[in-house]
Amino acid sequence: MNGTVRLDVDFNLCARDGLCARECPFGLIEVDAEGLPSLRRAAEKMCIGCGHCVAICPRAALSLNGISASSLPAVERHALPEPESVTLLLKSRRSIRAYKPEPLDRREIEALLNVARFAPSAVNSQPVHWAASLEPARTRELAGMTVDWMRSVPDMPYKGWITAWDQGQDRILHGAPHLVLAHAPESARWGQVDCATAVAWMEILAAANGFGACWAGIFTRAAQHWAPLKAALNLPEGHVVQGGLMLGRPAVRYARVPERHPLRLHWL
Numbered sequence: 001m002n003g004t005v006r007l008d009v010d011f012n013l014c015a016r017d018g019l020c021a022r023e024c025p026f027g028l029i030e031v032d033a034e035g036l037p038s039l040r041r042a043a044e045k046m047c048i049g050c051g052h053c054v055a056i057c058p059r060a061a062l063s064l065n066g067i068s069a070s071s072l073p074a075v076e077r078h079a080l081p082e083p084e085s086v087t088l089l090l091k092s093r094r095s096i097r098a099y100k101p102e103p104l105d106r107r108e109i110e111a112l113l114n115v116a117r118f119a120p121s122a123v124n125s126q127p128v129h130w131a132a133s134l135e136p137a138r139t140r141e142l143a144g145m146t147v148d149w150m151r152s153v154p155d156m157p158y159k160g161w162i163t164a165w166d167q168g169q170d171r172i173l174h175g176a177p178h179l180v181l182a183h184a185p186e187s188a189r190w191g192q193v194d195c196a197t198a199v200a201w202m203e204i205l206a207a208a209n210g211f212g213a214c215w216a217g218i219f220t221r222a223a224q225h226w227a228p229l230k231a232a233l234n235l236p237e238g239h240v241v242q243g244g245l246m247l248g249r250p251a252v253r254y255a256r257v258p259e260r261h262p263l264r265l266h267w268l
């Protein structure tokens, strides 16, 4: 954490079960002869603020950096979906490339992002930031800037996409009303993976909520390379777009799960 880290223990609530000490990924909690936990000095440098110590305590006896367990949402185990439901959701999710013109409202997009922010990140660094277009006209403008980039690249393999755009067809963002981008500081060690993970969560959540989404790979490339587009996105200094999604209300429904490669696995 490289700063002050504080673990407060409510001695009346603590069951002296050592769960928090066992759970700390870096072994930064010690337990005294009476079974009471406290932070080791190394925590100042090594605590990643993952909150596992607080989250695992069944008695809500701990606070980390002033955030008490009792202020955190409880895990309602009975409300979790059955494995079959999750499997069905994952297999039936499809990349959506046809959208109804009605946009989502700001709260619907924020609600998805407010779950995606719980995606895992390397050493709990949480480097992911989001940028999103609310207005369909703005989304279209950004798609157009991707086409500008395509026109600027000699031997661009996507010539057909440029022709399609000129004929009124958007093969970049497929007429989606929104674009949602995950960006991170260039210096973030696992920035690309952390952003991709969060975007994948976002796509699944969109499907779970009956929305449509599709990875915007071409747009992401353009956002990494085309200065006018980078400028239009107005990201913080040193940030890079590492992934993004088209988003909207689907105008299509899939009746079947298409086949994929069989499992390729070798045991180690």
Ligand SMILES: Cc1cc2nc3c(=O)[nH]c(=O)nc-3n(C[C@H](O)[C@H](O)[C@H](O)COP(=O)(O)O)c2cc1C
Pocket (backbone or CB within 6 Å): 093, 094, 095, 096, 097, 172, 214, 215, 216, 217, 218, 219
């Ligand atoms: C990193 C990544 C980038 C992608 N970029 C695009 C894209 O720019 N345009 C597009 O139409 N689909 C894009 N896709 C969607 C893939 O084409 C799609 O996932 C694949 O064909 C499988 O279809 P499914 O997602 O319905 O299973 C991308 C997917 C990923 C994972």
